[in-house]
Amino acid sequence: MHAHKENHAFEPKIVAFVCTWCTYAGADLAGTARLQYPANTRVVKFPCTGRIDPVFILRAFQKGADGVLVSGCHPGDCHYMAGNFHARRRFAAFRALLDFIGVDLNRLQFSWVSAAEGGKWVEVATELTERVRAMGPMREFRELETEEQWSGAIDTPELQAAYEAIP
Amino acid sequence: MTNTAQTIDPALYAAVTDAIRAEAKKVLEAGAAAAVVGWQAGRRQGTAMPAIITDPAKVAELIFSPACVNNLALYLSKAKKEIRARGRIAIVVKGCDLKALVGLMGENQLKREDLHVIGVVCAGVQRAGAAKDIPLSEETIAGKCRECTVHTPEGADVTVGTLPDLPHFTPVESEELSRLEAMTPAQRWSFWKEHFARCIRCYACRQVCPFCYCEQCLCDRNRPQAVETTPRPAGNMAWHIVRAMHLAGRCAGCAECERVCPMDIPLNLLNRKMAKELKELYGHEAGFEVKEKGPLAQYREDDDQSFIK
Numbered sequence A: 001m002h003a004h005k006e007n008h009a010f011e012p013k014i015v016a017f018v019c020t021w022c023t024y025a026g027a028d029l030a031g032t033a034r035l036q037y038p039a040n041t042r043v044v045k046f047p048c049t050g051r052i053d054p055v056f057i058l059r060a061f062q063k064g065a066d067g068v069l070v071s072g073c074h075p076g077d078c079h080y081m082a083g084n085f086h087a088r089r090r091f092a093a094f095r096a097l098l099d100f101i102g103v104d105l106n107r108l109q110f111s112w113v114s115a116a117e118g119g120k121w122v123e124v125a126t127e128l129t130e131r132v133r134a135m136g137p138m139r140e141f142r143e144l145e146t147e148e149q150w151s152g153a154i155d156t157p158e159l160q161a162a163y164e165a166i167p
Numbered sequence B: 001m002t003n004t005a006q007t008i009d010p011a012l013y014a015a016v017t018d019a020i021r022a023e024a025k026k027v028l029e030a031g032a033a034a035a036v037v038g039w040q041a042g043r044r045q046g047t048a049m050p051a052i053i054t055d056p057a058k059v060a061e062l063i064f065s066p067a068c069v070n071n072l073a074l075y076l077s078k079a080k081k082e083i084r085a086r087g088r089i090a091i092v093v094k095g096c097d098l099k100a101l102v103g104l105m106g107e108n109q110l111k112r113e114d115l116h117v118i119g120v121v122c123a124g125v126q127r128a129g130a131a132k133d134i135p136l137s138e139e140t141i142a143g144k145c146r147e148c149t150v151h152t153p154e155g156a157d158v159t160v161g162t163l164p165d166l167p168h169f170t171p172v173e174s175e176e177l178s179r180l181e182a183m184t185p186a187q188r189w190s191f192w193k194e195h196f197a198r199c200i201r202c203y204a205c206r207q208v209c210p211f212c213y214c215e216q217c218l219c220d221r222n223r224p225q226a227v228e229t230t231p232r233p234a235g236n237m238a239w240h241i242v243r244a245m246h247l248a249g250r251c252a253g254c255a256e257c258e259r260v261c262p263m264d265i266p267l268n269l270l271n272r273k274m275a276k277e278l279k280e281l282y283g284h285e286a287g288f289e290v291k292e293k294g295p296l297a298q299y300r301e302d303d304d305q306s307f308i309k
């Protein structure tokens, strides 16, 4: 599988927020089984998907992530019984909000990966990485970071004249 | 039934004013409430402001007019503890305000038995910046009132007033919502980016919201800091996403945030969108019935998960 290694012009940064009980163990399994997948994913471990505040996703994008993956236990398998059920509703609402704000939802992936699904982890991580790679860098949030807002925009001829008159 | 005059008959407001005064006098004299939270005339002609009346001799100060925009449910939230500390409170509410009060009860912030609710039939209130002291018309009525479905509150201890025939108004808010929904994500991004960039982070929208009663707002925390506090585009975007998310499934739609915003940012558009989504997803709608749990505080095992791989 790793016969030939491509050199890409763009290596996306993918942040994966995972729960420790299922997906983290699944990713670990992928590692011990020596399955190959793009090295673009940065894994951040949480006790439960219920602990993953939507603001973390926002923060990831603001700090330069090109894609975000959120993954946890399958419904019914939550170590804390219902954390992932609550998370499911919260993320459904958050997706709708991001979409309305104008964020391309192709950069955000949710998945259920159990501790036994090393293969699924590889599949999900690879798919998101390649999809985001094709989309190019996430510019929107990063551009905002560098922008300033001048409350007094010079948007009338009078203001422009006054501005130019400043010695 | 359509009203051909295209304005709202001011007689309703006068009748409601009298009824509020009578009811306030009754409850204060009987000791059924320690204070009445209502509206009184503002210092300038044709304006109104919130009032807290404790003396039955002063009930004549209470009014109801198209300038009574404030959602008084705010004064019963945890953010205003000193009012509730007075004991049983009587509060005057319009339909939309009552939905907020009901939401606070659902969140265990208030007990129904601690309140005496005076519901007022409302035909509409003024939009921010509209000319005062003329009958409400297409030009002066608030956006939310154009498509109001709660003119007559339900479940109050007393409800006063009779709804007159109302003119037909264009539903500007839902039209704007459909316009945005039809845009591409990139167009929506530039729409919001431009609006949010103007935000000065005065937090008036937060202070006026009955549901923003957190003792410490996430957006004020700096260890660690989740949201940049400087009024720059990046922090503003984060603030607005967090605000909309924290109110999703809780907002009662009173649109006070949008009214108080000095920068005219269309905040209720975001609130409306989230309300619509939560209705489609989980059948939740803010109403007059106290619900034990909001849509994001509960779950069903068979909730939609088509977006999860």
Ligand code: SF4
Pocket (backbone or CB within 6 Å): B094, B095, B096, B097, B122, B123, B124, B125, B142, B144, B145, B146, B148, B149, B150, B151
């Ligand atoms: S939304 Fe309805 S109840 Fe609320 S102020 Fe407007 S008309 Fe009155």
Ligand code: SF4
Pocket (backbone or CB within 6 Å): B198, B199, B200, B201, B202, B203, B204, B205, B206, B257, B260, B261, B262, B263, B264, B265, B267
């Ligand atoms: S009221 Fe308006 S300007 Fe002030 S923080 Fe809210 S959105 Fe920003």
